[in-house]
Amino acid sequence: MLTMKDIIREGHPTLRQVAKEVSLPPSAEDISILKKMMEFLMDSQDPEIAEKYGLRPGVGLAAPQININKRMIAVRVEDQRGELIDIGLFNPKMISHSLETTFLDNGEGCLSVDRDVPGIVPRYARIKVSGTTIDGENVTLKLKGMPAIVFQHEIDHLNGIMFYDRIEQPDPFKQPLPPKEVV
Ligand SMILES: O=CN(O)C[C@@H](CC1CCCC1)C(=O)N1NCCC[C@H]1C(=O)Nc1ccccn1
């Protein structure tokens, strides 16, 4: 099973690289890696297992965080209806997004960042993401709310972007402007 020692931390060069496309259909090895990433999220969200193995609870994980420079992400998070989104994707791609932006009131953290970095991290409020599932199925997901934020955080990792790169300086709490009303 993956544990925190498998997760690289800021300063490791892999976190700043652009990850490579996974060749499809996915190899048995790539499928195994993505399954382990999904299992990590499940384990990290189980209080007993997380406690036993010292896991920080995660709702998303990108392959570069376990030092694998491939375009693979895992997400396990509830949407606003309380529905669990539990998915692994090869080659996820944001194919469209709203003008409207949103952000987590308490800011964002990262399993690869062992410090608090306060500030507003602007994200698109609604996005469409395409990708290939573990079963080799091509899917397109329409996302909003927390799932949309998590997918954007993970896809950023595939492009070497950390959440704090998006915090406005010098005013970390400057509210992003609302899009101009289309008249
Ligand atoms: O790239 C992936 N990562 O770095 C793991 C991150 C991904 C999330 C950070 C913000 C959006 C995606 C992660 O899950 N965390 N970051 C560190 C603190 C714990 C945890 C977290 O935010 N948990 C959470 C948040 C809301 C509701 C429930 N749980």
Ligand code: NI
């Ligand atoms: Ni992260």
